[in-house]
Amino acid sequence: MTRGRESLLGPSYFYHRYLVKKSKGWSLGEIREYQESRFQRLIRRYGSEVTEKEDYIQQPGKYTRWDLPLLTHTVRTGGTSGQPLRFTADTFARRQKERAYLFDIWAQVGYAPYDLRVRYAGDIHDGMLRYNRLENVWIISPGATMEGQLGELRSWVRTLPPFFLHVYPSSLYTFVDLIGESLFRSLPIRGVIAASEMFPAGEQARFEQDFGLEVAHWYGHSEYATLAYCCRMCRGFHFYPTYGYVELLSSEIEGCRRIVASAFNRIGTQFVRYDTGDLAVDPDKRCTADNFPRASAIVGRSQETFVDSSGRRRSLFGYAFGDLDHGAFYDQIRDIQFVQDKAGFLRVRMITNPGADRDQIQQTFERRIPMARLEFEYVSAIERSPSGKRRYFVDAPHANEKDNHDHRQETRPSADLEQPSY
Numbered sequence: 171m172t173r174g175r176e177s178l179l180g181p182s183y184f185y186h187r188y189l190v191k192k193s194k195g196w197s198l199g200e201i202r203e204y205q206e207s208r209f210q211r212l213i214r215r216y217g218s219e220v221t222e223k224e225d226y227i228q229q230p231g232k233y234t235r236w237d238l239p240l241l242t243h244t245v246r247t248g249g250t251s252g253q254p255l256r257f258t259a260d261t262f263a264r265r266q267k268e269r270a271y272l273f274d275i276w277a278q279v280g281y282a283p284y285d286l287r288v289r290y291a292g293d294i295h296d297g298m299l300r301y302n303r304l305e306n307v308w309i310i311s312p313g314a315t316m317e318g319q320l321g322e323l324r325s326w327v328r329t330l331p332p333f334f335l336h337v338y339p340s341s342l343y344t345f346v347d348l349i350g351e352s353l354f355r356s357l358p359i360r361g362v363i364a365a366s367e368m369f370p371a372g373e374q375a376r377f378e379q380d381f382g383l384e385v386a387h388w389y390g391h392s393e394y395a396t397l398a399y400c401c402r403m404c405r406g407f408h409f410y411p412t413y414g415y416v417e418l419l420s421s422e423i424e425g426c427r428r429i430v431a432s433a434f435n436r437i438g439t440q441f442v443r444y445d446t447g448d449l450a451v452d453p454d455k456r457c458t459a460d461n462f463p464r465a466s467a468i469v470g471r472s473q474e475t476f477v478d479s480s481g482r483r484r485s486l487f488g489y490a491f492g493d494l495d496h497g498a499f500y501d502q503i504r505d506i507q508f509v510q511d512k513a514g515f516l517r518v519r520m521i522t523n524p525g526a527d528r529d530q531i532q533q534t535f536e537r538r539i540p541m542a543r544l545e546f547e548y549v550s551a552i553e554r555s556p557s558g559k560r561r562y563f564v565d566a567p568h569a570n571e572k573d574n575h576d577h578r579q580e581t582r583p584s585a586d587l588e589q590p591s592y
């Protein structure tokens with residue numbers, strides 16, 4: 171059945187699957203040869219300036235090719251990275267290409283196309299669970315995990331056949347906590363697929379050791395310009411050379427380089443020398459897995475957790491942004507910040523765009539975060555932290571704690587990287 175379905179994945183999927191396999195055996199020279207001609211073509215077309223999100227917001231047409239109905243569709247990013255960006259992407263090839271690389275990453279933990287996944291993320295309007303037959307995935311809606319619903323969730327997970335658990339790194343421990351650790355350990359989990367954010371240093375390895383489960387993890391972002399897999403050998407990140415061209419340029423922070431990416435897509439918006447806002451830490455050791463460009467770590471979006479009305483800690487990202495930031499919803503919001511002044515209570519501070527439907531915004535957050543009391547504040551500016559960075563979460567009672575077990579960190583204006591339907 172699996173092989174039959176894989177044939178539905180499309181020509182671009184098979185082409186990139188072939189490239190992925192082949193490129194893992196390439197020398198540095200062969201990688202350069204593949205990338206150089208594609209990169210030069212982009213430079214000739216758009217110039218060699220390093221670009222930023224603002225350039226694509228101001229002049230969307232300048233970087234877009236073949237923007238025709240049917241051929242392209244609009245992609246939105248938003249959420250933690252501040253002002254939303256809209257761009258266009260290839261309707262047919264993008265998803266297929268994306269899957270070739272994601273499936274390669276997921277295969278690290280034994281996943282084969284269309285194996286059963288249970289995804290703890292997303293937003294189901296009526297209820298806790300939804301099964302997507304096409305993708306063979308169960309969705310558990312984080313918004314439907316109030317204390318009174320946990321019994322149902324726990325009975326349901328007991329009935330599952332072997333599956334892969336698909337989460338955001340920040341929601342992995344929340345899921346363990348909701349299910350209960352001993353029940354979690356007894357589940358037939360084949361592996362964990364952890365997308366989108368970075369794990370705090372060492373946490374992935376700690377989890378793997380503690381629970382005896384392997385985690386497939388990667389770095390990418392929703393502009394689709396670069397993608398790196400987290401390597402099981404060196405624990406660093408390897409950037410796929412056939413996905414896009416990545417340059418690691420010097421930054422103001424010692425030991426860190428800016429991740430500047432150029433996309434190889436031919437249709438839709440072409441990101442050229444695009445500063446992703448994320449930082450890569452230089453690799454400190456050799457890795458023999460392949461000759462891909464590498465980083466030993468990526469400093470991306472951090473884990474932010476809030477305390478709900480039952481005293482339970484939950485990851486904010488999955489509730490406030492996960493999946494929601496790819497729909498039209500965040501078009502209404504120019505900037506947002508969540509403030510926890512006390513347990514069970516969140517103040518949502520927002521700068522809205524003209525025409526924003528405040529009722530709809532409030533109802534959406536109330537539906538997604540029913541386990542905390544929300545108060546909405548419409549403001550004209552959101553202050554930066556003393557170091558000039560924008561924070562999407564402020565934990566007021568703990569604001570002065572330097573070090574704590576929640577791994578709270580400065581939030582960088584990081585790009586988002588999850589594809590909603592996977």
Ligand SMILES: [Zn+2]
Binds near residue numbers: 401402404459
């Ligand atoms: Zn490696």
